[in-house]
Amino acid sequence: MAVFVSRGLAGGDENVPEPAVYPGFTDVDDTQWAHNHVGYWVEEGVAGGLLEGNYRRDTVVTRDHVAVHVARILEVIP
DSSP, X not given: OHXXXXXXXXXXXXXXXXXXXXXXXXXXXXXXXXHHHHHHHHHTTSOOOOTTSOOOTTSOOOHHHHHHHHHHHTTSOO
């Protein structure tokens, strides 16, 4: 989901920047292939991870999750 949303926000995969400060999720480090995407969408305020410091990169994404994240991209909800 982070890759999909980040590509949309940045205008393509090649435009996704390396995050200025990586949020430091325990399950997504700088060796994980999508770490730039995860860091970018956290910097953009689309998602923030979970209280225990995990991103849960292997969680199944539901339509509800997609709707909330897209609404945050379009700034429809805070």
